[in-house]
Amino acid sequence: LDAMRTQADQVRELVDKLRQRVEDGELTTGNGLSFLETKHHTMLSYISELAYIAVLKLHGQQLEGHPVVQWLIEDRMVLEKMRPLEQRLRYQIDKLLRNAVVSNEGAKLAATMLRDDAMADPSAFRPNPSSLEVDIREEDAKAIESGIYRAPKQIPVHYEEDTTQAAKQEREEQRMVERASRSRLVRDLMVEYDDRPEMTTASGNPSIGITDARMERLAEEKARYEEDNFTRLAVGKKERKGMRKRLAGLEDEF
C-alpha cells in the first residue's frame, strides 16, 4: 500500500507538470493531425470512464444497465477501428516526427554522406529503395564485379548412390522390363485380358494403329506448331523409318 501511495504521488507530480505546460500554451495540438487528436480524446474519456466504474464498484453499486458501460464499449470500438488507420498513417507520422527531430543541419549533412536519404531530407516523400534490405553474399558480389556469369553451385543434381556393377545391371534390367511392357505385343495382351474399355483417339479419323498417348501428344504438338507457324515440317530420316516400321507392323496384323 505504501508503494502504491509513493507511485500515486509521482504520477500526480508528472500530471501537474504536464498541466502547467498545457496551460502555458506550450503543447498545443490544434495544428496537428486531427486523427491523433480524436485518439487523445477517446483515450481520455475511456480512462475516465474506467475510473468511474472503479469508483462505482468500490461503493458496491451495481453496474447492470448503467450508461457508463455503453460509453465504455463505444470508446473501445472507436479505438479498435482507429488502430488499422493508424497503421496506414504510420509512414507519414514517422516522417513528420523525423522532420521535427532532425532539425540540425550538421546531422542532415552527415546523413547525406552516409546515403541515408530518409534522415537527410525527412520531408522527402519519395520511395526509398535504399531501405530495402539487399543481402548480397560476398562471393556473389565478387562474381558480379568480375563481369562473368558463374552459375550458382547449389543446383541439385541426380545422385546415384549405388554405382556397383550389380546395381547397374539391376537398373538396366528394370529399364528393359519397362520398355518391353510398352511394346505392342504386351499392350495387345493387356487390352485382350483386361476388363477396362478400349481407348481410341479423340479425333474421328482412324489412327495409324497406335493408340498411344505419347504418340498422340507428339502428333498434336507437331500439328499445333505447323498451324501456328504456317509451315510444314520436314519428316526426318529416323521418323520416316519409324513410320514405315509402324505401318509394316500394322500390315502384319491383317
Next chain:
Amino acid sequence: MADASTVTIRTRKFITNRLLQRKQMVVDVIHPGLANLSKVEVREKLSKVFKTESDLVIPFGFRTQFGGGRSTGFVLIYDSVDAAKKFEPKFRLIRQGFMEAASRASRKQRKERKNRGKKTRGTGRAKARKVQKKN
C-alpha cells in the same frame, strides 16, 4: 470433278496480317470419298468466298489426313499484286505465275562446266594467246 456439293471448305485461325498486307488462315477441305482438291480449285473457291481476284489467293502446304476425306493446308490472301511480289518467296511466285523461273542449263551441265574450268588456273587468256600464236 464432282465437287460442287460434296466438298466443304472451312477456314480456321484467321489472322489479318497488316504488316505483310495479307490475310492468313488455315483451311480444312472436307472431301469424303473424293481425292483432295488441287490448289487451283482451292484458289477459285476461296476467291469467291472472300471476293478477291484468284491471283491474290495463294494456297500451299496441303496434306491429306490418313484415311482420306480431309486435307488441311494454309492460304494467304494478299491485298495487292505488289504486296504479293514483295513478300512472297520466289518459288511461290513462280507457282502463281507472277514470275518466270530462271532458265539456265541443267544442273549436270553446270557442274560439268565448273569442273572443266577447274583445269585452267586464272582466266585462261595467256593460254588462248599461246594457242593463237601456234596457229
